[in-house]
Amino acid sequence: MKFARPYSLSEIAELIGAEFVGAPDFEVLGMNEIHVVEAGDIVFVDHPKYYQKALDSAATTVLINKKVDCPEGKSLLISDDPFRDFNKLTTHFKPFQPASQTIAESATIGKNTIIQPNVFIGNNVRIGENCLIHANVTINDNCIIGNNVIIHSGTVLGGDAFYYNKRDEKWDKFLSVGRVLIEDEVEIGAGCTIDRGVTGDTTIKEGSKLDNQIQVGHDTVIGKKCLIASQCGIAGCVVIEDEVTLWGQVGVTSGITIGKKAVVLAQTGIAKSLKGGKTYFGSPAEEAREKLKQMASVKQIPSILEKVKNI
Numbered sequence: 001m002k003f004a005r006p007y008s009l010s011e012i013a014e015l016i017g018a019e020f021v022g023a024p025d026f027e028v029l030g031m032n033e034i035h036v037v038e039a040g041d042i043v044f045v046d047h048p049k050y051y052q053k054a055l056d057s058a059a060t061t062v063l064i065n066k067k068v069d070c071p072e073g074k075s076l077l078i079s080d081d082p083f084r085d086f087n088k089l090t091t092h093f094k095p096f097q098p099a100s101q102t103i104a105e106s107a108t109i110g111k112n113t114i115i116q117p118n119v120f121i122g123n124n125v126r127i128g129e130n131c132l133i134h135a136n137v138t139i140n141d142n143c144i145i146g147n148n149v150i151i152h153s154g155t156v157l158g159g160d161a162f163y164y165n166k167r168d169e170k171w172d173k174f175l176s177v178g179r180v181l182i183e184d185e186v187e188i189g190a191g192c193t194i195d196r197g198v199t200g201d202t203t204i205k206e207g208s209k210l211d212n213q214i215q216v217g218h219d220t221v222i223g224k225k226c227l228i229a230s231q232c233g234i235a236g237c238v239v240i241e242d243e244v245t246l247w248g249q250v251g252v253t254s255g256i257t258i259g260k261k262a263v264v265l266a267q268t269g270i271a272k273s274l275k276g277g278k279t280y281f282g283s284p285a286e287e288a289r290e291k292l293k294q295m296a297s298v299k300q301i302p303s304i305l306e307k308v309k310n311i
Contacts (some may be wrong), residue, residue, distance in 0.1 A: 003031075008024060008025045009025070010025070010040070012061070013077055015088065016085040016088050017133075018077045020077050021078065022075025028042060028060075034054060039182070041059045042062075042077070042089070044086040045065075048080070055068070055071055055074070056071075061075045061141050064079070065079055081114065086174075088254050091143065091175065092259045095179040102119070104121060104122055106123050107121045108126050111129045111131070113133070114131070114220065115133050116133060118136045119133050120137075122140045125144070128148075130148045131145060131150070131151075132149075134150075134152045136153045137154070140249075141158065142296055143182070143195070143196070144160045146182060149188075151188045152186040152190040156192075157180045160175075161236060162218070175196060177196075178218065178219065179197060179201045180195075180204075180206070181203045182204050183204065183208075186209070189213070190213070190214065191218070197219040200218055202221075206241070208228070211232075214233075217234055218239065219236055219237045222244075223239075226245070230247050231253045232252070238256055239256075240258045240274060246263050247264060247265050249267045250270065251283075252259055257273045259278075261277050262276050262278055264282065267284060
């Protein structure tokens with residue numbers, strides 16, 4: 001998320017009541033999660049395990065809960081609760097805008113696009129030309145949809161990330177202000193849920209096709225010409241490269257990459273990154289041929305045990 005104008009480090013510190021390390025006029029341009037930060041961004045960190053990763057990241061301002069040596073060319077914001085203060089900044093720079101009508105005045109809809117009854121289109125949504133949006137679709141604020149896109153009934157674009165911080169008294173919600181980007185020629189089936197990025201974008205690239213009842217988590221990127229069958233659950237921050245096929249009920253853990261042209265057979269559980277150009281099966285996922293050999297071998301165990309007993 002980029003700010004409307006550059007802010008100084010001292011201005012940001014004043015907004016959240018934090019100490020700072022660095023020049024008061026040090027330039028701050030935006031704020032983002034660690035996997036999408038760029039120079040000028042704020043990133044937050046609140047666990048010693050991740051201090052160095054945050055300090056070494058592309059972010060040039062680190063919101064942190066401990067006084068540490070400040071890397072050259074960067075600045076620090078010292079807070080007793082970086083998670084809380086990151087949310088404060090989110091609320092300040094991108095507050096929630098309640099809807100005042102079913103299709104927001106700020107939304108733009110391209111030529112020859114058909115919007116069926118009972119569709120909700122939020123603030124600043126952009127929809128391209130020759131699209132078909134079926135009844136009861138929800139397109140929340142700031143989503144961007146390309147040309148020749150089809151979205152079937154009951155699908156929700158731009159729901160919040162499933163992202164919480166465990167407190168003693170409750171689960172504390174991490175606020176989501178990112179977007180969903182749907183490129184040209186994408187088709188999304190009925191009853192899908194595609195969460196927006198926390199501060200960045202959840203993206204489905206050109207020509208990909210999604211079946212019914214698919215969950216796509218925050219900040220995930222699905223490549224070009226992918227095919228994803230029904231009831232797949234894809235966690236946040238996943239990268240699915242071009243021309244990947246996921247068959248029904250595949251589950252994908254967060255933060256991994258599935259390589260180009262991989263095929264994942266039905267009911268597979270993916271717990272780590274997979275190389276492209278291969279077929280996978282099982283939970284945890286392995287190359288399908290090897291997994292099927294293992295399953296065939298397991299079936300032989302009862303007869304082997306019977307033979308052993310008769311020796």
